[in-house]
Amino acid sequence: MNLICVMMDTLRTDHVGAYKDGNAKARSPNMDRFAEQSLLFENAYVGSFPTLPCRRDLFTGRWGHPFNTWDRMERDLPTIAETFRKAGYTTGLVYDTPMFMTEGNNLDRGFGSIEWIRGQGGEPWIADDLIDIPLPAAEHKVKAPGLRRYLTNQSRRRWESDYLVARTMTEAVHWLERNYTRDHFILWVDSWDPHEPWDPPQHYVDQYDPGYEGDKILYPCYGFSDFMSDAELNHVKALYAAEVTMVDRWLGYLLDTVDVLGLNEDTMVVLMSDHGHYFGDHGLQGKPWGDFGQLYEEMTHQPLIIRHPDCKRPGKSTSAMVQPCDLFPTVVELAGLKAPQGIQGTSYADVITGSNDSHRDLVISGRNLNDNWGTVPATISDGTWSLIYWPNKDLAYKHKPPRQETYPCTGMSERREHELFYLPDDPGQQNNVLDANLDEAKRLHQALLDLIAETDVDPDIAVTYKSVPGQE
Known part of the structure; x- marks a missing residue:
């Protein structure tokens, strides 16, 4: 082949x-x-x-x-x-x-x-x-x-x-x-x-x-x-x-x-x-x-x-x-x-x-690590629920926080917030339903922890993902 x-x-x-x-x-x-x-x-x-x-x-x-x-x-x-x-x-x-x-x-x-x-x-x-x-x-x-x-x-x-x-x-x-x-x-x-x-x-x-x-x-x-x-x-x-x-x-x-x-x-x-x-x-x-x-x-x-x-x-x-x-x-x-x-x-x-029509139970997406950014979000989705998770949201930036590139930004509210979306009703991910569905968020977060445990993640990085969404 x-x-x-x-x-x-x-x-x-x-x-x-x-x-x-x-x-x-x-x-x-x-x-x-x-x-x-x-x-x-x-x-x-x-x-x-x-x-x-x-x-x-x-x-x-x-x-x-x-x-x-x-x-x-x-x-x-x-x-x-x-x-x-x-x-x-x-x-x-x-x-x-x-x-x-x-x-x-x-x-x-x-x-x-x-x-x-x-x-x-x-x-x-x-x-x-x-x-x-x-x-x-x-x-x-x-x-x-x-x-x-x-x-x-x-x-x-x-x-x-x-x-x-x-x-x-x-x-x-x-x-x-x-x-x-x-x-x-x-x-x-x-x-x-x-x-x-x-x-x-x-x-x-x-x-x-x-x-x-x-x-x-x-x-x-x-x-x-x-x-x-x-x-x-x-x-x-x-x-x-x-x-x-x-x-x-x-x-x-x-x-x-x-x-x-x-x-x-x-x-x-x-x-x-x-x-x-x-x-x-x-x-x-x-x-x-x-x-x-x-x-x-x-x-x-x-x-x-x-x-x-x-x-x-x-x-x-x-x-x-x-x-x-x-x-x-x-x-x-x-x-x-x-x-x-x-x-x-x-x-x-x-x-x-053609002998199977399923593979993973869920998918995990994440940004590459960069200390200048302070913290890097991950998204965990099973096709029905999608969690956007911010590890250690209070981690301080090592440099001036990046806001935008060449144009000003004023009065911006905190954006590093966990979000949970129910995709069948909200495919555009507009309605954060985290507070009403903490068990689903916890389940998806645990899948991220499982991935970290199965791979060679540095312990100093892994610990920043321990915080459970909705329980900070």
């Missing part, structure tokens, strides 16, 4: 037609077509959040939250690429997600070939004092330093084929054309799009907000969303939807190539994301931290669609609850390989092959 994994960073489920019966907020015809041939996971959820910690979960099959910070992947842990490579697989990585290399994070470890598509985010690539890079919006509305560098990196772009997702998917196609005749291979394609900045060609933007005039907030600040007017926020949503549609187009090019090369009969293809993004949801914008760090459904619910030659339910969906650390043991089992010791995730191969 061959394996192709395609990561699309920051893709929300409500922008994929297959998740919304064709009523999504973006057009995604290629993802929808792929879902008709695959098994769609309705309850895939973030484990460690955000980008870098999620990749660690995926590559090591181990939990990162709540004890692993935004840091390099440990060299002593076996990885998915190393495991397949030792078994004789050709292993390839094609990516533009900048922190794979720019921060020395060892995420490329184990891959036999590596193609880095340069220029994403604010990574240091092009320096050109001969061009002027004006910001497309008022400076206080955008992440100005990173946006300027990104726009400089993209200053030589002329055609849609020059855009980063196009370059990334095209390079993945080239890799397949050079390696599809191998006995076995694994190809990991990591696209940072549709992560911001959002600057797709205008013909995509016009599908969602034609005729807009005003600030183009390509890289909005994180925090409250009310620094934007209604028209500006609507255009930000349009830019994101347009970016998703552009990503879908170039993903289609890759998927068509898999078909043309005759790989469908012996290749497992995984489409996924690492987390969502707030667009005014709960009054928030982006992936804010500190007091704004709650992980609601819009952030934790992940797209996950898997096509496998032995899947007995193509075009169907499953309600099985799965998390990123489960992928490593799953693909190892399906490939008939032996999983290395130390993996903490559990295989859902039986869900893919």
